[in-house]
Amino acid sequence: MKILITGATGLVGSVLVKKALDSGHNIHYLTTRKGKLTEFSHTKGFYWNPKTKEIDLSCFEGVDLIVHLAGASISQRWSAKNKKEILDSRVAGTQLLVSGLARCKEKHQVKQVVAASAIGIYPSSFTTCYTEDYKPQANSFLEEVVMAWEKEEDEFSSLDVGLCKLRIGLVLTKTGGVLGPLKIPTQFGLGAAFGNGQQTQAWIHIDDLVQMILTAGEEKWQGVYNAVSPNPVAQKEFIKTLAKAMRRPYFMPPLPKFLIRLVAGEMSVLVFNSQNVSAEKTVKQGFVYAYPKLFEAIKSLL
Template sequence: MKIVLAGGSGFIGKKLTDLLITKGHEVVILTRKKLVPMYNETYVTWLKEGAKPEEELDNVDVFINLAGVSINAGRWSHHHQKQIYESRMKATTELLRIIKVLKYKPSTLINASAIGIYPSSLDTTYTEDSQATANDFLGKTVRDWEATAKRAETIGVRTVFMRFGVILGNEGGALPLMTMPYEFFIGGTVGTGKQWVSWVHVTDVVQAILFAIENDHLNGPINVTAPTPIRMRDFGKTVAHVLKRPHWIPVPSFAMKLVLGQKSKLVLEGQRVVPKVLIEEKFDFQFPTLHKALEDLLK
């Protein structure tokens, strides 16, 4: 298949590009930068003045949208929150414009999303059937992001929302920051420790995206989390066990709020999210448990 990828130079995008090319797909990456191909992919300029990417795209089967400013980078100032929100809306709107003007429409749009759409809770389990949505910054961002991408359905394009959990990987995501205190022998429970961490190994993330492409009966939201969410205190204990470090110095909530501001909600609050669709569709998780995931990533 010919697959167009927005956000291909990011943490997930690089691994996804490698996987897709390994599987024999042709990958075209939309970019604003001049990049040197690493996996036999090709590049098309977009989101720059005068750029007309639609003129270089034909017979596309699938669009994948991973574009947007990372929520893990930087403090959540008002300016950074604006960048996070607007980058997603702008990229998704432009993708829709491109799709609409193409003579031959793709069959599928795979759009990134996040479990931040679900409200924080200590006792609720969320699946794709859950209707509750968060009213905070991240909840609004994800809700608007999905609503924008959903407009592709009006022109006959199957649309899937990959609601990513806390993605664990060595090259990016949350893991390097979460393990750093343990590397220096000062790791411990963050906040109350009761908050849920709905995590997922980056390998399972890219495999889940490929799974959504290959199974064309799937549409709408798909929770991309491991089937075994875990409490924060147990997450920390597992990190300590794998790294053979102590789990002893707690990090109080006020300290996290002081350092991270509003972004502290990412670690002080959480949701218990279960990947019901992937489980029912018999998706093969390579890393279904946290211990197995961390042994792969940290050893």
């Protein structure tokens, strides 16, 4: 297959590109950074800029599957400017991709789109287990962003291509992501829970996520799927498991909520929100997780 990937230079995209190439696929990718444009035998970069609505339409040539991951990082201070960038990059990026594909009309052969979404669409709850049937409401910044993003992604369906939206949980990777900053204090025996540590964290191993993206593309999954492991854990359990996997002690008292809020500001909701998200639909779809349990998942990444 020839796959067009947006956000291919990011945490998830870079691993996806490697896995797709190893599986024999050809890659086209869209980047906003001209310095990241390259051309090798099986990969070719194309420029786009959602802010100026520029897109190189030849990116769609021969493409069977689009994987849309692009969006400004949410792990940056939520100033008014950054919040606008987080929302606009997703809305304008998706609009540009949809309109670009529409402009190619009969000339393209795209059959399926796998589009990133996030479990941030679900409000924080200590009691609810969220399935894909949940009817979202924009009661917080994150919910607002993800709803607006998914609404634009739905426009792909009007172009007569299949659409699968993956609501991604916390992605565990070797470098960066959520594990990167947590590994440092844990290494020194200073790993500590955030707040009371009872908030549920729905996570997924990067290998499972990229395999799920490719499977959703190959098998043409339709609709919304939660991209999380079947075993979410309380945040305290997460830190405890990380310490165990790193063979370090875990004895630190939890870090008080107010302190984290002081340092991280509004984006501290990212560590305090409790999201128990169900993987039942992906399991029923036949997807087999290589890393369903947290300990083995972390161990494989150390």
